[in-house]
Amino acid sequence: MSQQLMSQPVRAIDELMAGYAAGTLPPPLQCLVATHLAIKPENRSFVSALEDICGTALCETPAGPVHDRDAKLAAIFAQQMQPDPASPVVQCAVVPSPLSTFLGAGVADLPWRRVLPGVKEFKVPGGEACEAKLYWINPGRVMPSHTHDGSEVTLLLQGGFSDPTGHYRRGDIAIADAELDHHPRADDDEDCICFAVTDAPLRLTGPVGRIVQRLFGR
């Protein structure tokens, strides 16, 4: 079910939220949305969007309509956000639970790898239908121009960045697909830390990027 969803670009927040509520997203994306809601608990407007997109599926069962839809959704969320009792409790001001539990460490304690000047990444293990990475980008750093063969869903955890689709700050979710060619620029005021889930490799498109891509075969 999750592979079916991820075979198509996630084109809108509503679609992402609908997949989250239905529990059909791959675990990293379920975690991304749950962490978004942990940072912005007031952001429950997606429930109304769910009504438009998959309200029928959520509200009706073969036995008849379910009248306590909100309670049912709350139960779904509670179940998904429940950490594994065997997992250590991780306290991190930048990365709240459930992502910190998913990572198993605070953001400062992860084994970051420098991939470009001013850019570090940490590949989150365990992704099968998609790839999950954390990026740590220095203030003002511009990422290489790239596009996507699939979708890229990014949750901002600290600082912010801008691209042609807008300006994103902590708690915001940015969605990019194959139609977007962008080079996000980190805000100047602080390091930008974000959690990105992709279902296909990025494709570098700038003149330097194309050479790098040829060298590394991606």
Ligand code: ZN
């Ligand atoms: Zn991108």
